[in-house]
Amino acid sequence: MNAPAIKLRINLTPDKEHITVVKSAKRQFEAVDSDSETDSEIEFMPRKAAPIKKRKMAPAIPPVEIFEDNDGDDEGEALADEPCKGRPEVAAVGGKTLMAPTMSRKERLVSASADAALIATAIKASDDIYLSDVENPEPIAGTTKPHLFKNVVWGPEATDINYAGSVFPQNPEFRQFVPGRWERQPDGTLLDQKSKLLIKFTDKNGQKRIFTNPPPKDWSCQEAISALNKRCVQQIRRNTAVRFRQVVKAYIPEERQWILDNLKNGKPQNGWKAFVKDFNTQFSGRTIPGHDEPRPERSHSSLTKEVERFGPEFYSKGLIPPGSKTSSKPTTKVSDTASTKTSCKTSDNAPTKTSDKTNTKASTETSSKTSGKTNKKASTKTSDKVTGKTTGKTITKPTGRKSRSK
Incomplete structure (x- = not known):
């Protein structure tokens, strides 16, 4: 057993x-x-192990795309003058991304001649914002280009927080100014852009704020409109949680051809500082034939990235980067393109001034042999740079040594 x-x-x-x-x-x-x-x-018998408590993990939060710009100079804080075609304008508000389809800049423009009937019936903004016929003689403060704007006497809507009908949102919306006093709306009506000069919102500390922006002396001046857009964007982003996406315009063939012509061995001929300055002198604010919008001002960072990105495969080989409507064969020159740049004047009528500037480079090299006892060689090199200005002057600068003859 x-x-x-x-x-x-x-x-x-x-x-x-x-x-x-x-x-x-x-x-x-x-x-x-x-x-x-x-x-x-x-x-x-071993002791029973204490049960392991499983922690309940919180569900994964999808990443939120927030568009922020640099806190450096004013250029990084401004919106571009034209949203990409077919793409909704994007703004991140309070940590969330808001997308709302908007009209393109071209669609919002109003023609004084073609839309004369609409302008005649459009409703002007109230004089409670400012008196259109009265100008403040004191100098304008808060802008780096006071000569482009008119100092006015602000009315009660601009100075009284308790003004009837005033709204102070925490996440204000802003639609950029377009050249001209009037802006076309999605319903076909016209909006007096005078009403957009007041930026009202509740700031991060819960205080109601009103920012007044002087009107341009000439509403058709692109330089004044760009400065006005930049200032309004700064006022909103510095005092609220609203963040704007900066839309960057792609380089066009004429700009890339200029870059190609002014690079030597993949680097600027006269240094980056002069390269950036000369580029903006040539293109910034100009309307190139075949393109509806004026060209933006390019920063040092933008141009260096363009050259670093396409330099090894294209610029260093005399080629234009892809996406440009030019020949893929190595080239050193395209036909000169006359470009126009609008110059804003301080008068209310503000007639436009255009200047055509063409840069033509011509280089010739000649060598001749002279027969004689010494059989000396003489060579001359001349470089002519012609700048098409209203004066019509031609500057010739010899760069080689003068040959001696006996």
């Missing part, structure tokens, strides 16, 4: 040692001295 399996539980105490044998079958207990032996199977 097989003996029942037993389990031993050993308890050790400082003053006494004993082994308690537990017969699981009969549930009886016997005290056995520590010196006695047994043939029974001994099974030591």
